Amino acid sequence: MPLSPGTKLGVYEVTAKIGAGGMGEVYRAHDTSLDRDVAIKVLPDAFANDPERLARFQREAKVLASLNHPNIAAIYGLEKSKAGEPPALILELVEGPTLAELIGQAPAARGTSEAEERAARGGGAPRAVKNAAIPLEEALPIARQIAEALEAAHEQGIIHRDLKPANVKVKADGTVKVLDFGLAKALQPDLSDLDAAKSPTMTMTAAATKLGVIMGTAAYMSPEQAKGRQVDKRADIWAFGVVLYEMLTGRQAFGGTDISETLAAVLRQEMDWTELPADTPHSIRRLLRRCLERDHRRRLPEIGTARLEIDEADAPSEARAATAAPAPSSQPALWQRPAVVLAMVLGGIVVTGLAVWTSVRPSPSPPTRFAIPLPPDGRFPVNGRWIDWSADGRTLVFVAEADGGGMAYRRPLDQLVATPIPGTEGTNQIFRSPDGEWLGFSSGGTGLQKVSLTGGPPVTLCEECLVRGASWGPDDRIVFAQGERGLWRIPAAGGEPEQLATAGPDEQYYRPSVLPDGRAVLFQIWRGSMETSQVAVLSLESGETQTLVGGTTPRYAPTGHLLFGRTQSVWAAPFDPVRLELTGTPVPVLENVYVNALSGAAQYTFTSDGSLGYIPPVGVGSSLSSLVWVDRDGNEEALAAPPRRYVYPRVSPDGTRVALDARDGENDIWIWDLARETLTRLTFAAAGDRDPVWTSDGQRVAFSSNRGQGPNIYWRAADGTGTVEALVEDTSFQWPSAASPDGRHLVFAERSTDSGIDLHVLTLDDERRVDPLIVTEFDERNGEISPDGRWLAYQSDASGRPEVYVQPFPDVETGRWQVSTRGGTRPLWGPDGRELFYVSAAGLMQVAVETSAGFVPGTPTLIVDGPYQLRPGGRDTGRSYDIAPDGQRFLMTKSGDGTNADAAPAEIVVVENWFEELKARVPIP
Numbered sequence: 001m002p003l004s005p006g007t008k009l010g011v012y013e014v015t016a017k018i019g020a021g022g023m024g025e026v027y028r029a030h031d032t033s034l035d036r037d038v039a040i041k042v043l044p045d046a047f048a049n050d051p052e053r054l055a056r057f058q059r060e061a062k063v064l065a066s067l068n069h070p071n072i073a074a075i076y077g078l079e080k081s082k083a084g085e086p087p088a089l090i091l092e093l094v095e096g097p098t099l100a101e102l103i104g105q106a107p108a109a110r111g112t113s114e115a116e117e118r119a120a121r122g123g124g125a126p127r128a129v130k131n132a133a134i135p136l137e138e139a140l141p142i143a144r145q146i147a148e149a150l151e152a153a154h155e156q157g158i159i160h161r162d163l164k165p166a167n168v169k170v171k172a173d174g175t176v177k178v179l180d181f182g183l184a185k186a187l188q189p190d191l192s193d194l195d196a197a198k199s200p201t202m203t204m205t206a207a208a209t210k211l212g213v214i215m216g217t218a219a220y221m222s223p224e225q226a227k228g229r230q231v232d233k234r235a236d237i238w239a240f241g242v243v244l245y246e247m248l249t250g251r252q253a254f255g256g257t258d259i260s261e262t263l264a265a266v267l268r269q270e271m272d273w274t275e276l277p278a279d280t281p282h283s284i285r286r287l288l289r290r291c292l293e294r295d296h297r298r299r300l301p302e303i304g305t306a307r308l309e310i311d312e313a314d315a316p317s318e319a320r321a322a323t324a325a326p327a328p329s330s331q332p333a334l335w336q337r338p339a340v341v342l343a344m345v346l347g348g349i350v351v352t353g354l355a356v357w358t359s360v361r362p363s364p365s366p367p368t369r370f371a372i373p374l375p376p377d378g379r380f381p382v383n384g385r386w387i388d389w390s391a392d393g394r395t396l397v398f399v400a401e402a403d404g405g406g407m408a409y410r411r412p413l414d415q416l417v418a419t420p421i422p423g424t425e426g427t428n429q430i431f432r433s434p435d436g437e438w439l440g441f442s443s444g445g446t447g448l449q450k451v452s453l454t455g456g457p458p459v460t461l462c463e464e465c466l467v468r469g470a471s472w473g474p475d476d477r478i479v480f481a482q483g484e485r486g487l488w489r490i491p492a493a494g495g496e497p498e499q500l501a502t503a504g505p506d507e508q509y510y511r512p513s514v515l516p517d518g519r520a521v522l523f524q525i526w527r528g529s530m531e532t533s534q535v536a537v538l539s540l541e542s543g544e545t546q547t548l549v550g551g552t553t554p555r556y557a558p559t560g561h562l563l564f565g566r567t568q569s570v571w572a573a574p575f576d577p578v579r580l581e582l583t584g585t586p587v588p589v590l591e592n593v594y595v596n597a598l599s600g601a602a603q604y605t606f607t608s609d610g611s612l613g614y615i616p617p618v619g620v621g622s623s624l625s626s627l628v629w630v631d632r633d634g635n636e637e638a639l640a641a642p643p644r645r646y647v648y649p650r651v652s653p654d655g656t657r658v659a660l661d662a663r664d665g666e667n668d669i670w671i672w673d674l675a676r677e678t679l680t681r682l683t684f685a686a687a688g689d690r691d692p693v694w695t696s697d698g699q700r701v702a703f704s705s706n707r708g709q710g711p712n713i714y715w716r717a718a719d720g721t722g723t724v725e726a727l728v729e730d731t732s733f734q735w736p737s738a739a740s741p742d743g744r745h746l747v748f749a750e751r752s753t754d755s756g757i758d759l760h761v762l763t764l765d766d767e768r769r770v771d772p773l774i775v776t777e778f779d780e781r782n783g784e785i786s787p788d789g790r791w792l793a794y795q796s797d798a799s800g801r802p803e804v805y806v807q808p809f810p811d812v813e814t815g816r817w818q819v820s821t822r823g824g825t826r827p828l829w830g831p832d833g834r835e836l837f838y839v840s841a842a843g844l845m846q847v848a849v850e851t852s853a854g855f856v857p858g859t860p861t862l863i864v865d866g867p868y869q870l871r872p873g874g875r876d877t878g879r880s881y882d883i884a885p886d887g888q889r890f891l892m893t894k895s896g897d898g899t900n901a902d903a904a905p906a907e908i909v910v911v912e913n914w915f916e917e918l919k920a921r922v923p924i925p
Contacts, residue, residue, distance in 0.1 A: 003025070011033040013032060014028070016028045024043045026041050028040075031090075039090075061078050069153075071152075071178060073092045073094050075089060075092075076090040095172070098166050098167075099170060100168075102134060140310050141176075143240075144311065147307040149178040150303040151302075154233045154303060159232065160178070163178070166217075218266070220239045221235075221239075223267055223296075230452075234454065236303065237300050238291060238292060238299065241287075241288050241290075241291025244288060301454070370910055371908065380603075381401050384399065384601065386429070387399075390432070395411065397439060398411065399430055406428050423456075426443035429467065431472055442467035446466060448480060462494075462497055465480065469481045469512055469524075471513045472492060474514070476491065476493070479500065481509045483509065484508045487521065510524040510526050510599070515577050516556070521537065521540060522536070522555070522562070526600055534548070534550055535550070535552070535554040536548060548581070548582055551586075553601060553602035557606060557915070559918055560574060560575065562582065565595045568592060568593060568595055569591050570604055573587070574925055584922070593615070610916065611913075614911075626639070628891075630866070630890050631888055634865075639672070641658075649661075649880075650693060653698045655884055657674060659692035660679075668682070669701060671720075680720065683703070683716065690705075691703055693738060696743045697743060698718065699718060700717055701718050711733045711735065727764075734749065737879070741787055742789055746761070746764060747783040747785060748761075748762060749783070757779040758773075759794060778797050779797050781878075782794055784829055787833040791829075792809040792812060793838075794807075795826065803824055806819055806855055817857060818857075819849075819857045819860070822840065826839045831886070836857070839880075840860070842865060843866070843870065844868075844890065868893065
């Protein structure tokens with residue numbers, strides 16, 4: 001709403017209206033508390049009636065307020081909406097004209113004659129347009145300060161999105177201030193005036209975004225903005241180029257009579273480079289061409305480069321002056337010409353220099369080693385690919401997980417802190433594009449995605465693909481392995497996968513690596529053990545596959561070596577990438593490297609110039625867990641089961657066996673026989689099987705698996721006979737948690753896009769009917785049925801944090817009681833039904849319950865604490881303990897070194913100049 005002079009917003013008194021635009025009206029005001037003048041941008045009225053959008057804007061404003069740079073107009077504060085008052089931004093008041101006003105001035109108005117203006121452009125008739133060019137010596141300092149402002153913002157992950165001359169002010173002393181930083185994203189007002197689309201300088205809005213158009217001002221939009229696609233900082237670089245072009249030529253680079261014509265010009269119109277002044281330096285012409293590349297992948301990637309180019313062009317030099325001077329009328333003899341003399345002198349210097357350098361050239365730098373720790377409380381997953389380099393070899397990209405799952409991180413070698421990469425939550429394997437602009441990843445081995453390392457949301461390439469390693473080829477296609485399904489390839493832009501190679505019987509294909517020329521793919525053939533695993537190569541030209549050597553996780557180094565993993569080490573052999581064959585004998589070149597014995601994943605990577613990164617077993621092996629019985633007094637008895645990455649152990653109803661979810665191989669279900677002390681594999685699939693649940697008679701084990709359309713529920717006979725049978729076939733994410741004592745029902749959780757995580761019940765009859773059990777706007781999970789079949793215990797975050805509740809079963813509508821008092825997850829009934837157990841921050845809690853006349857819970861007490869993995873992966877996971885049939889002992893998982901795996905140390909070892917060491921140990925014939 002309009003504000004009149006004298007109106008007060010908090011401590012700010014309005015003195016005059018400055019202007020208006022697509023993002024609100026701007027007023028001059030006086031800060032009565034600090035005695036200074038400010039600018040107030042009053043937000044559109046729609047904000048006062050849209051709490052969600054206003055809250056979003058407030059979050060964005062906090063980020064924008066963190067910008068502190070002399071070339072960025074500061075945000076002082078936000079006056080929230082009050083009765084009768086609109087929400088408003090308090091901004092730094094910048095005196096002086098906008099850049100649009102400067103460009104719009106006639107030459108004389110800027111103190112420049114028309115003749116001087118024509119001379120600055122290299123001659124020619126005056127323009128028949130209102131705008132006029134800004135002389136090069138004035139334009140470059142302005143452009144440099146704009147670049148500095150963008151660079152400062154981009155370093156903090158903030159994109160302007162609406163850079164244009166009207167958003168740049170030039171103060172009397174020449175200082176440039178960029179206005180409205182990031183407000184295009186923060187505001188996103190609705191497109192309420194359809195007639196505004198007729199304006200070629202219209203600011204695009206959120207409603208337009210829904211129609212496939214991103215926000216911004218049409219004439220300054222990047223092509224990807226004009227197409228309504230996700231943008232990153234390269235959109236600002238495009239706009240910077242457009243603004244610089246307009247300053248130097250006095251005309252807009254792209255224009256039209258309406259918004260459609262303007263956008264069409266942005267997408268297709270060729271640039272008229274002849275409009276640039278004749279004395280425009282070559283470096284500035286090159287800079288403009290790089291900024292105005294329509295393909296964002298070829299565009300200038302960093303605005304800091306523009307600043308350096310401007311510095312070079314803006315520096316006065318005698319060479320430039322000489323270039324502009326007229327040539328003499330008479331020519332000297334050839335040998336007297338300065339250029340020839342200079343060439344002769346330089347030639348002599350070069351020859352002499354080469355001779356001297358050859359005799360005294362320095363030896364290659366020796367390898368240097370140092371370690372990089374993971375972020376606090378972080379650890380490595382057990383399987384997948386956890387480590388890679390940036391394209392320039394100066395930044396490590398790695399996967400680490402803490403409570404809540406894995407995530408990819410970036411760690412520049414010249415910095416001390418690793419930062420997470422948004423959008424990669426849940427990932428356990430990564431790989432990058434050859435140009436370093438994208439990171440490919442997979443979450444839990446299911447689905448193939450990519451995310452831009454310059455910012456933006458992840459892009460799904462294949463939802464249902466299994467991923468057992470992937471490699472991004474130079475032809476912009478990704479080769480990925482699907483275990484027993486063989487090798488596949490998919491365009492990096494998305495599309496239908498095509499099969500490249502079929503795995504043989506009892507074989508699984510893992511961890512492909514495309515050779516640099518894109519003609520062949522190295523990969524691993526896994527036959528169940530490290531001893532039988534082989535490295536193979538597939539020719540993409542002939543389609544032929546040949547095995548090369550025993551080993552895992554192959555990589556080709558530009559030194560001419562094939563590298564691969566063997567037990568806790570990396571080996572190397574000379575390799576001919578043309579004939580696709582070894583030319584020498586393999587030898588070990590790197591010891592103490594983590595190689596997963598159950599899948600062969602070797603955790604190492606290297607750059608093209610010889611920097612190595614690898615993960616030692618220390619800090620990884622300790623995250624393997626053992627199985628222990630713990631009684632009510634805290635006494636511990638270890639089981640003889642081999643250490644694995646066990647989660648969710650389940651004791652059979654008769655107490656003779658344990659079903660185990662092992663997350664260190666292919667995520668299969670295993671059975672541990674307590675009497676015979678044998679570990680037997682129950683499921684065999686590359687899909688990933690997890691979350692085991694015994695049926696009440698102990699004859700079958702139900703579990704969740706990715707082998708169908710989505711993670712659905714299956715079961716199999718516990719003795720391994722018969723086949724795996726689907727119980728629920730759906731596209732939703734489902735996992736079982738409990739079977740009813742009468743064997744008729746199976747409770748499971750399901751994740752949906754509408755209501756989050758809910759509980760459902762499957763009736764185990766011929767119809768296999770699924771009915772909703774507890775479906776709310778909150779998350780409910782880990783349902784457990786009481787031994788008498790009358791009660792359902794589960795966890796829910798309805799109170800704002802996870803708590804344990806009990807409701808009647810199956811009629812859950814007749815009551816609800818809260819059991820935990822200060823947060824709780826993962827409930828479990830005692831065998832007699834008179835106790836409930838659950839996990840709290842303190843440890844394992846016990847609650848006595850009375851169920852003879854309704855449900856009456858007692859006071860929770862701590863029963864077991866210690867270094868047990870009660871919360872692996874955070875609250876989103878299942879129950880991580882079980883109880884013996886006698887009710888006196890609890891089956892727990894415990895990290896292998898006697899400490900909690902969450903605290904296990906882990907690090908990445910970096911070796912710079914490692915190729916020199918490799919070439920010395922394994923000479924190329």
